Amino acid sequence: MDTDIEELDLESGGDGCYRNGDALFGILAELRQAGKFCDAVIKVKNQSYPIHRNIMSACSPYFKSLFTSHAFSTQKKEITIPGLPAEVVRLLIDFAYTRTARLTPENIELLLPVADQYHVTGLLKLCCEYLHRNLSHENCIGILQFAQAHNCRGLEKSAIRYTLKNFGSVYSSSNEYLQLSLDMVCSLLSSDQLNVSCEEYVFDAICRWVDYNPQRKIHMKRLLTTVRLGLLPVPVFEGKVKSHRLIKNNNEVKQLISDTEAFLAELDKSEEPDFDMSLPFARPRVPHEILFVIGGWSGGRPIKMVETYDTRADRWVVCKAEDSTPRAYHGVVAIDCLIYVIGGFDATECFNSCRVFDARTKIWSEIAPMNIKRSYVSVALLDGLIYAMGGFEGPPRTPSGVISSPRLRSVERFNPKANQWTLIANMRERRSDASATTFQGEVYICGGFNGSECLCSAEVYNPHTDQWTLIPPMSSRRSGVGVITYNGAIYAVGGFDGVTRTNTAEKYSPSDRTWTNIPDMYNTRSNFGIEVIDEMLFVIGGFNGETTIYNVECYDTQSNEWYNATDMNLYKSALSACVVRDLPDVRDYVYKKAELPRKLPLQQVPTQQTDSQAAASVSVIGATTASVGSNTQGMPLSNLSASTLPVSLPSVPSPFSS
Known part of the structure; x- marks a missing residue:
């Protein structure tokens, strides 16, 4: 489901609870708990949950389609949802009645996919907001990948922004960063919005990712093009980048190193040095x-x-x-x-x-x-x-x-x-x-x-x-x-x-x-x-x-x-x-x-x-x-x-x- 949390207006506190003040929801929840007027049962594993079909149908297009289908037996009045933990199904049903769900780090990874699979839009939005509020240096990349997997566009944008803004802490402390694919690493490092005060840190991020798996050194040419080498101070370029063990004897990056040397030398001679915005390796990034x-x-x-x-x-x-x-x-x-x-x-x-x-x-x-x-x-x-x-x-x-x-x-x-x-x-x-x-x-x-x-x-x-x-x-x-x-x-x-x-x-x-x-x-x-x-x-x-x-x-x-x-x-x-x-x-x-x-x-x-x-x-x-x-x-x-x-x-x- 394509969900953009930037368009939401959720009544939610920092505790992960989504609330609706309408007293009607409390009355309906009481009726379900008392078993009154229930006209269907959801079964999962050894648990049975009496429900009202109209309430579940109003909560989710999936359940609406299910309960109005000719295949649904009005005599039997029960459906079985296989393969889901009973606790997750209970939370889903509780949300349908109360518009409230208590989310935790332990249940969020199970509940969001279920909310997505069964089209419980309100619960999915809450899950996205919960993850958005709990972004950190250690988990932002995992949340980014999680959002991409479930097509949560707003959460994906939020996680990308957080990762780019806090990239110094992310690349230096996150184990998730080390697990990223080559494409994802290059996408982050080449972004104009990458928040680094010096391009030296981009080179450091490359080295940390490659050192985690030395076989990755075959990608150094592509990785090095993500560094704005023309913005590096000459001592850093000469003493750290050019002489680095991953660069020094690498024939594939020689041309890029030579081009950078020539550019920095020309810049040093200029009385009025300025940026060449047409050169990707010399264009300043956008500040935060x-x-x-x-x-x-x-x-x-x-x-x-x-x-x-x-x-x-x-x-x-x-x-x-x-x-x-x-x-x-x-x-x-x-x-x-x-x-x-x-x-x-x-x-x-x-x-x-x-x-x-x-x-x-x-x-x-x-x-x-x-x-x-x-x-x-x-x-x-x-x-x-x-x-x-x-x-x-x-x-x-x-x-x-x-x-x-x-x-x-x-x-x-x-x-x-x-x-x-x-x-x-x-x-x-x-x-x-x-x-x-x-x-x-x-x-x-x-x-x-x-x-x-x-x-x-x-x-x-x-x-x-x-x-x-x-x-x-x-x-x-x-x-x-x-x-x-x-x-x-x-x-x-x-x-x-x-x-x-x-x-x-x-x-x-x-x-x-x-x-x-x-x-x-x-x-x-x-x-x-x-x-x-x-x-x-x-x-x-x-x-x-x-x-x-x-x-x-x-x-x-x-x-x-x-x-x-x-x-x-x-x-x-x-x-x-x-x-x-x-x-x-x-x-x-x-x-x-x-x-x-x-x-x-x-x-x-x-x-x-x-x-x-x-x-x-x-x-x-x-x-x-x-x-x-x-x-x-x-x-x-x-x-x-x-x-x-x-x-x-x-x-x-x-x-x-x-």
């Missing part, structure tokens, strides 16, 4: 996560640009669906495919307004405003609720022109379902330009500026007690800091210490309440974006003390090193970033070489400024102005492509002062 960067401050003014980062192509893409209003010093949070933009500043006033961007429909809309205006706001997401902490209200000013509004201690929480903000307990300290994250059910906020000095303090919020508690301070004062949870610790990166922008970073272990230094970034920066994607910590743009920058770098906790990534399209600080996962139309946000170089609007034509001109621009603590600077941030020029030239807007002073 997209990094969004929204708004910011560039050329002395806020902007409304939206950029997305394609991790597989290591390229930034300008998104056409920008908001109608520019804003900087705001917060951004992603919930599923919705991106919430909180507060900020538009060069005239601070906002309490909030917007939401649906990355599927590409439509912006307004949501409920906060109770208090907040720029330099810190935001975090916990249990589906958005927290907005501290910040700066902006004017009014005193007669002398000094801003009198203090930095904020207040905190409010947004419930997206109710579209409502609620004030909660104040923080222990006033903080603007801080940064926040969540860890194990609590909200952490670090650093910031209290109106007179940059802060090294940090505190944690417990939503159950509605209470903030100070934790040990950071080793450095940090305003315009980036804070994020990564690999079981809380990282505080960069910022302004009251004297200079810094490239230092440290991490906090909540279990032992200690801060530990990690290696320095390549670039000093404050007021930048920070996110974790592909199991790496990314820092994006910011202000280095002289100019806004477009540089991006990432930290890998396993190697304990920072690496350069491709620069953004626009120099900017005061931006905010988030990651959206599993977008249905993800190709709308990924790199496409076929696109012509982006033509900028007139107001975004690059302008040249000296560093002294840039340094003369004024901004709030931790905030910056912008100018075009030379590429002196440790980023090789070869990382730039012709379609991603940096841009800066003409500089105008910020109305804020520190």
